[in-house]
Amino acid sequence: KWFLAIYLVTQSKTNIAALALRRQLGISWKAAWLLKHKLMDAMRQRESSQPLSGDIRVDDAYLGGEYPGGKSGRGSENKTAFVAAVEMRNGQPNRVRFDPVDGFSFAALMPWASSALRAGSVITSDGLSGFRVVQQLGFQHRVVIAPKGKAGTEIDAFKWLNVLIGNLKTTLSGTHHAFKFSKYAARYLAEVQYRFNRRADLCALIPRLLKAVMQAKPCPRGVFQALIEQET
Template structure:
């Protein structure tokens, strides 16, 4: 869907509300308290600015009222849904990532509002990423963020921020990706990441760092293949993972200028796009769905920077 068609479809608040309802309750509203489907739609006419408030569903059995936006990233936001939907469209269609200053100008909102909107969208991406685990052949390696060290060690001895990354392969082609910040590249930190990100029956492929061998044993993976840095085939073996890492560094250095305060969510945004690179026009609808399904109160990620 091009921008003109998108704007025509979602130019009215009511159109966005109806689409949000269809995303949240495709089979019809279901009361989150009692599970009843017997409900009516009401408008809080007794409240100030009632005409600008999203509609409510009132359960006819338990009488609980549920906002159309409750349990989504839009809940309690004073920004109209029309602007939220446009923001999601722009984020979904900008492969290089969109800066808060750009969104500020495009939507006509303040910089803090644009920044918060982007962060909420990234949290939705992160929550959706967390629902999946990599399987099959999975290559894992670590890399570092923070620019070049000045007179310090490089690689695993550096003081830069370590990241564990993994990519699944099918017939030699890249499938899915994950990236996670870690405090160090010891077994405890790396095992915590791999337990969340890969299935137990993978064929794990690494560069021989002892931590990965320990993790492979702890996870009881199907097989652990090692290609060391001294192996002539290393560059070819890990070409797709190396390329993904390189492109992420360009991604964060380009649009976000290498910022260090929110690295994990930037990685979640990058991997969300990477893992859906073949979705085409469907990416907008999928991102809308992720935003509609993300309850910020239950998310692993906080709205506060760096958490």
């Protein structure tokens, strides 16, 4: 069951939901949910130790929409902030990182920048004040102010980054429709990141994820069982 689950998770063109895993594996939804989240957490642990380097483009992004009658814009209670970053090589995206953060202040972005970026990299942002934290850490920081509207998504500096963010959101919304962003964003984002960063060799994804699972820190069933009960 585990081997087949790893195959399905790694070889699917888009993400595969726990409900689809249940049907493919012939197990209960709870067991499929538990298995899927253990695999995603192994991906998260693996990706957390892989900083980007070189020419890096960064942007602020959010998962989730606004609650009816709730706060609007970035203050919405249903929105989870994350940093989208892409490592460019020869004009093409090489690797990405999608990291949940508490916000886009200096204090929130300092730990992210310290762990997600390799020393000596050149960071390009759109001028959001929080990203100036990279200068304090000794990175070269290039600011490109993007025009408003659709034209701002198509400028060379951020074109590929915006494509990747769009693909990410389409993949998540098309497969899962909705999930508790504040609880599970790190795992779902890590799954997309893990697969993209290893897209060049789909066959190798299977043994590589097996290795990641064996090296990951334990994910006790009791912790996941409590989460499953909250879901149901």
